[in-house]
Amino acid sequence: MTDYTDILTETHGRVGLVRLNRPKAMNALRGHLLAELLDALRAFDADDSIGAMVITGSERAFSAGADIKEMADATPVDLMNRGLSDGWHRISTIRKPIIAAVSGFALGGGCELALLCDLIVASETAQFGQPEITIGVIPGAGGTQRLTRILGKALAMEMVLNNRFLKADEALQHGLVNRVVTVESYLDEALKLAGEIAARAPVAVRLGKEAVNSAYELSLTEGLAAEQRAFYLLFSTEDQKEGMQAFVEKRAPAWKGK
Numbered sequence: 096m097t098d099y100t101d102i103l104t105e106t107h108g109r110v111g112l113v114r115l116n117r118p119k120a121m122n123a124l125r126g127h128l129l130a131e132l133l134d135a136l137r138a139f140d141a142d143d144s145i146g147a148m149v150i151t152g153s154e155r156a157f158s159a160g161a162d163i164k165e166m167a168d169a170t171p172v173d174l175m176n177r178g179l180s181d182g183w184h185r186i187s188t189i190r191k192p193i194i195a196a197v198s199g200f201a202l203g204g205g206c207e208l209a210l211l212c213d214l215i216v217a218s219e220t221a222q223f224g225q226p227e228i229t230i231g232v233i234p235g236a237g238g239t240q241r242l243t244r245i246l247g248k249a250l251a252m253e254m255v256l257n258n259r260f261l262k263a264d265e266a267l268q269h270g271l272v273n274r275v276v277t278v279e280s281y282l283d284e285a286l287k288l289a290g291e292i293a294a295r296a297p298v299a300v301r302l303g304k305e306a307v308n309s310a311y312e313l314s315l316t317e318g319l320a321a322e323q324r325a326f327y328l329l330f331s332t333e334d335q336k337e338g339m340q341a342f343v344e345k346r347a348p349a350w351k352g353k
């Protein structure tokens with residue numbers, strides 16, 4: 096699929112950029128947009144010339160969440176048949192790092208999409224919230240779990256039960272985002288960060304992402320064992336030999352991605 100209607104894709108060197116592109120609907124995440132997003136991310140994931148990805152929206156809205164108009168009349172079976180949750184889960188199976196470049200509203204599923212990314216660069220106007228309670232539901236794409244793990248129970252409860260928004264500086268203070276920069280520079284900053292990561296040893300980047308994310312899934316003992324296996328595995332790569340040799344020879348390494 097390349098003739099996308101709900102997203103735009105670009106490449107910037109070794110970085111694949113996806114722009115959510117439903118400006119009139121505040122980038123609401125209808126099923127079609129999610130399918131296109133997943134398709135684009137998978138294509139970048141399979142492309143050896145890409146090392147990292149950035150997802151962004153507009154200055155006004157990263158995304159205002161799942162498309163309320165599309166969901167309003169749905170039955171539980173409709174949602175199951177549409178595979179709503181599966182789409183979200185599949186984004187977490189992308190192997191290369193994804194950075195969310197967030198400005199303006201990141202609400203409901205929009206906040207959850209940012210949480211599915213590996214790093215978040217926010218503009219000063221970014222606002223994170225889970226307003227589902229105001230329309231009679233709760234977050235359905237991971238918000239109750241991921242926010243609680245990152246922010247702790249107290250703040251997550253306020254967000255989920257009482258529509259508490261986190262402004263950019265609070266999000267930074269609580270470790271939800273990596274950095275906050277001006278509206279003029281947030282996308283460039285995200286592309287720069289993605290470019291730096293994309294220039295690093297690709298297999299180590301992939302295993303590093305997997306290892307950090309497994310900290311949310313596994314016990315400490317299991318997580319340490321997974322980390323150890325990944326660490327040992329990297330000694331089978333040419334890039335490990337090259338990286339350590341380059342250090343000894345005081346030169347920059349030339350990565351091969353194998």
Ligand code: CAA
Binds near residue numbers: 163203
């Ligand atoms: N779904 C569908 N359409 C949406 C939308 C959404 N989530 N958010 C905004 N829009 C549409 C509006 O309906 C409006 O369309 P029309 O011009 O056709 O009326 C357009 O985008 C502009 O929105 P507003 O006029 O409301 O703009 P505003 O600046 O006054 O307010 C806002 C902005 C605060 C983001 C407000 O639009 C809003 O509260 N949106 C809904 C946020 C929300 O509740 N998100 C949770 C969705 S449920 C979910 O995400 C479940 C899950 O966990 C997966």
